[in-house]
Amino acid sequence: MTAADALIDDLCNLEPIKTWSLIVTLFGDLSDHHITGKELGLLMGHVGIKTEAIRVALHRLRKDGWIVSTKSGREVTYSLSDVGLAETRAAYEDVYRRDVKYPQGWKLLLTKSDYAAPDPAIRIERSLLLVPVEAVLLDGAALGLQADTDHIPDWFSDRIVPSQTLVLAQKLCEIAERPGIGDLSPLSLAAVRLLLLHYWRKIALRNSSWAHISMIPQGPLAQCHHRVTQVMADLPRLDPAAFAN
Template identity: 30%
Template sequence: MTTTEAASGAATAIDPAVARLVDHFQARTPIRAWSLIVTVYGDAIVPRGGVLWLGSLIDLLDVFGVAPGLVRTAVSRLTADDWLMRTRVGRKSYYRLSPRGRAAFAEATRRIYFARNEPWDGRFHLAILDDGGEGNRSAVRRSLEEAGFGAVAPTVMIAPSGRTRPEPGLDYILMEGTAVPGGDARRLAERAWPLERIAAGYERFIAQFEPLAEALEERDRLSPLDAVIARILLVHEFRRIILRDPELPAALLPENWPGSRARALSARLYKRLVNGSESWLDRHAFSEDGRLPPPEPAFFERFA
């Protein structure tokens, strides 16, 4: 479905700068509707009561070129996988994030909307994986990676001190290292984490969304429909990168790290888009109680 066709049911034509973002999203095949739905809920619905009528979700995702059947399939999968919960009222279905989904996006929310700025003392946590077989080591390695660790050897992983430490278990030994000089620390970081790949992702994000920022400099605002489309795609694309980024201290990063520019761009755009997008949600998003309630106070602290 082309961008024009995707928007044909809407009363407002999509702005060209926003249409380019939709085209970029549609060009990624296969379209992962379930991932976009998680973004919609975490960014737009959880702060406003957390419940959305399936019809509202179908109407919104139609603008992204996601067919109603694909939306229904995706929400069924998310429900079966315990990411969403369904409530039926008559013939209508309403969905909310499950406790598991809310917990996962609560952590994602911190990483997406709030920069990590803890001081670092130059030391690393050191995790030594036990020799429990490759399958067991892979599971432990994934768990440590989710906690921000990177591998410097098959059975050795590191993370900057000052981070939340995973509970020591039988499958690895956790130790505190001594301070590492700056040059050596950066070389360790380059070895432990795919910083070049992460940086390239940030550069692509900047190239994708800078034209929208430039377009907004030439006009007062976008329509509510354009604003909600742009906001969801902004968060969706930034989320895909930031959740792969270990968010290392600045002392461990290469000079001119693009992650800082990507976050600044995200903050600038989000603030420009939030009022219009909330206006669209006010009129078009419904729960079993009718129109969605206003956002909770914590919502307005995002990208502060």
């Protein structure tokens, strides 16, 4: 097994991968948002996804109005629909961002039972919410609390984000730190980028992850954020013209 295969293998083994979700990641990172069926099959095949699984996933995504396909002779080209493009753009702001979301940090709120929690709130306990400072409205129904961020115990960290996510982040960060990623073949490089981005995307789309990153800046999520977005910034976006030739 080559170093590239080992890298891809380790990434594939981090967590079970849903094919449709991996394709969503792929389309979000494509430099010009479209890819032929052949190119898609090449890249997905390189990370071990079978042709039949790709076919089913593409069918589902097209049915959901998320991608569109055009046929030219025997070649099919897939691209994001307008809906898919709009959703991807919104989501990918969080996925690629190198700074932290909600830059003013997070606050705990002790609330009355009838408190209407603002949207990005994370429930820590029945009456205790974690809320971005920007979203805090101290209207008498909540008491704002500033946590001692120097001494955040592990069990509290686990209430923000499940420990399995923290383990995933740590492993992902370790893989992203391996030397030699820049020296891979274009196809392997694309596969590694796709997989790193896929796992990170799932983490970055949860507000709870950003709360953890803000409150525990030495923690595995913050380190993973730092490292994975660094790799993304250093490497070019997915480009079939680069990896399919």
